[in-house]
Amino acid sequence: MRDDAAIVVQDVNRIYKVRGPKRRSDPQEVTALADVNLDVKRGELFGLLGPNGAGKTTLIKILATLLLPSSGTALVDGFDVVKEQKAIRRRISMVSGGETSGYGLLTVEENLWMFARLYGLDNKTAKERIDSMLKLMGLADRRRTKIADLSTGLRQKMNFIRGFISDPSVVFLDEPTLGLDVGAARDVRAFVEEWMDDRPDRTMVLTTHYMAEADELCDRIAIIDRGRIIACDTPENLKRSLKEETVFHLKVAPLGKRPEANEHRIEAVHGVRRVSTTEVNGHTEVTLILETEEALAGVIGHLEARGSNLLSLEKQEPSLEDVFVRMVGRSLSVDTSQRDE
């Protein structure tokens, strides 16, 4: 067992069999993870960044022993997720965004107490921890509220407390700020940072499709797309990989439908590396990654020739979003899940 590795993932694949609406039809296979390799060091706050459908949740659930890999091996705290799930379950916890867990008729306090007991905490310790964490999360005045009466934000804060109440060695957070308002999301992030700062031997894996969140919180980030890890490094290094290139953000009059065709046309302009476009309230936002700044003139010329005038233009320090665009040629906000519903 390697002491510095809290999580080791080797050649993990996961295939889902999905049945269509017709019972008879053969199940379709969806590859959610393909040859994933990762190491997370003890003490690290590790991020999995990728668009919807990238396979983040699948990887989390495999590490949390809820799902088996179709092939490959994964260790958490040195224990095998396939065979040593019992040992792993004593050491981990998991919180997902948009959770509907808990019992609506019980109060915040009661729900937390219940889960604390499932982790073997004695009554006194459970009550003390619930107390202090409710205060820390600013939920102390809601301790006797039935959780059915809580807002989404407060409920998610409660879920958060639940995830930390057992003082876990490895914590999995799957899109922890999903659906939260700005304030609640900020509180949650602050809590995460503080918890990790106070406990240098604990490890956290966090998934998100908000690049700012990953950038702000994570020591290292794996960028994942369509089941594959396409890069894994510190946020600084990932962004530095773009230093040679120049990133511009443009707002232009709507380019019309078929974004892929638009992107291809712009990419054909000399000196353009990657382009991604997103439609936002009546205009199109274009992220341009250029080999040199001079290529910008060509792009603007091309856009004007197509009758789409420039609304604004910004040169920016590269963000993780740009790193993603550079690597994948697509924006992080594009949903890539392949569910046939």
Place this chain on the structure above:
Amino acid sequence: MYTDNRAQGLTLFWQSIWARAYPRIFGMLRERSWMFFDTFLPLLGTLSYVFVYRAIQAPEEYIGFVVVGGAMTAFWLNMLWSMASQLYWDKDMGNLELYVVSPAPLPAILLGMAIGGLVNTTMRATAIIVVCSLLFAVPYEPGSLILLLMVFIVTMTALYGMGMLFASVFLASGREAWHMANLLQEPIYLASGFFFPVRALGFWFATFASILPLTLGLDAMRQLLFADAVTLRFLPVEVELGLLVVSSVVFISTAMLALAKLEERGRREGRLIERRR
């Protein structure tokens, strides 16, 4: 964080039972109107049988049979179904995932679900016995109280095993299992001799129905409560008690194996994480 050892394992088992029973018990107590319907609606089924037996002038012992049958079945069916049905809701709400991820043993969680349900079934059973005994002169002539208690508890234990077996099927399957369980409910009522002595259906049928701990338990309870029941009995009480002990052991050990196997299968097929979509 803590380490492995037997004492801690037992503590965790014990704690998990009560933790999971808690929402069932207190959630219930907070919804008084449910409590009312839950207690008094099932009375109607038992009452209607009593009236039917009166109308057709069935032997008077049958009335006592129905009352005891109604009360015990309320208890015991709770053991049988509550785990599977709660597991179904827990899965849907996302609680099951959290239970599986936690170190709490699943058999303890399941037992907690069943025990949580005992509060309202106790009220239901009490209502049936009290109301019916007041309305009709039920000729109780209890024999050994100790045997009565033993039969009751051993039947519960066997049903816990059987209920756990059902619940484990839910872990690895989807909604279909839920519908199956609902469909099975009627035949089980019939086979267990809920409303009449099981012997009335013939020796071979009774033997077959004895796979259900409910059948033997009910037959033994009736013998212990009514002196006349001996003539209507299926097997002597001692034999029935022995068989119940055997079926407890068989059901619980099979259920433990099935639970482990089907959890594994659920993990492989992704059934633990799917929701109604």
